[in-house]
Amino acid sequence: MDRRSFLKTSAIGGSAAAATALAAPAYAQGKRTLTMVTTWGRGLAGVFDAAQRAADSITAITDGSLTVEVKAAGELVGAFEVFDAVTAGQADMYHAADYYFVGQHPGYAYFTSVPFGMTAQELVNWYYFNGGAEMHDELGELFGLKSFLCGNTGAQAGGWFRKEINGPEDFNGLKFRMPGLGGEALGKLGASVQNLPGSEVYQALASGAIDGTEWIGPWADEKAGFQEITKFYYTAGFHEPGAGLSLAVNREVFESLTPAQQKAIEIASAETHQWNLAQFLSNNGAALQRLQSAGVKVLSFNDAVWDAMGAAAKETLESKRDGDIYDKIYDSYLTSMKASSDWIKASEGAYRTQRDRILG
Structure with missing residues (x-):
């Protein structure tokens, strides 16, 4: 859907005048309220937490000169309508996984995750030191956005299935929930990808509308309750080895802020990334034990x-x-990933192998 069509059909306003009214900043005694829409249902473990963390941090860092009001999916617009x-x-900023927006541009997948892509550490290496942030910004300019990395789930699980997967042929005809380019790759194995x-995944799995799903990892998956429906859980997946989340601000809104307020958004986003990654990784081990x-x-697999x-991903x-x-994003991403991986494998990878051997 293009932006003009969205303005005409959105349940919010139905007219450019309504959009303008919603976009107008709210001032009270020199303070400004910004509306953040999200792709997350209110309370979804980890991902909604990241949106709320960023919003609260922006408000705190600016000493209240900016107040960010968070809207969960469906409270102002639908989950997949936040980009438009x-x-x-119609809203000032969104918090989301940018791979939901590959329909707008497939380059957005790289700022969440792509199949056989980067781990969380490799992603921030690229983002902050090897051109990733600049490319996120260049891509955002095409759509009037100023974007930041703002959360990370770490490596995601392969997902929940109603039966064991013994070979590639078992994906043929399987109705499976997987967004982004990972979902497109899985479709090449014959899966019917949803x-x-x-917020809709549990009901779809429970009703049989889908045969399986990936979500995030043991902690978030346990909170979602998928273990109540099926008992086959693959703990390593090819699709999201270090999934980043993003905060994107309407570019005109961002440019209307003071330099200090702009820096507050940048800093809050970066802090949220590290906080959120630790949140997921610190909870996953115990959650996996409870699931077992x-x-x-x-x-x-x-x-x-x-x-x-792997063949489908390539x-x-x-x-x-x-x-x-x-092509610029893809080539930069692969170059950075190889450089990071070579050193991590030679240093941390070798160390962890020996640590596991010695300590068990």
Whole structure:
């Protein structure tokens, strides 16, 4: 949907005048209120927490000169309408996983995660030191956005299934929830891929509308209750090895802020990234133990499945080449990932192997 169509059809206003009224900043005694829309249902573990953390931090750092009001999915616009709402000026900022917006541009996937892509540490290496942030900004300019990395789930699980996956053929006809380019790659294995907001996944799985789903990891998945429906859980996935979350501000709104307020948004976003990553990773181990105690069968995909996923991932990523900004993002991402991975494997990777050998 283009921005003009969105303005005409949105349940918020239905007219440019309504959009302008909603976009107008609210001032009270020199203070300003900004509206943040999100792709998250209110209270979704970890992801909604990140949105609220960023909002609260912006308010605190600016000493209340900015107050950020958080709207969960459906409270102002639907989960997948937040991008258009912010680009159209109907909301001031969004918090989301940018891979939900590959329909606007496939380059957005790289600022969440792509199949066989970066871990969380590799992502921030690229983002802050090897051109990632600049490319996020360049891509955002096309849509009138100023974007920041603002949260991370860490490595995500392979997902929940009603049956074991013994080979690539088991994906054929499987109705599976997986967004982004990972979902597109899984479709190449014959899966019927669904892209559902997080708040709708439990009901879809419970009703049989889908046969399986990925969500995040043991802690968030346990909170969502998927173990109540199915007991086959694959703990390593190919699709999101370090999924970043983003905060994006309407560019005109951002440029209307003072330099101190702009810096507050930048700092709050970066702090939220590290806080959120620690939140997920510190909770996942204990949650996995609880899931196993509840009868969940913890599994790993075999090499044949990994190989098929790898081939599908390469085909998917290459197919998006456009001779323009996607290629710049893709090539920069892969170059940075290799450089980071080579050192991490030679240092931390070697150390962890020895630590596990010695300490058990």
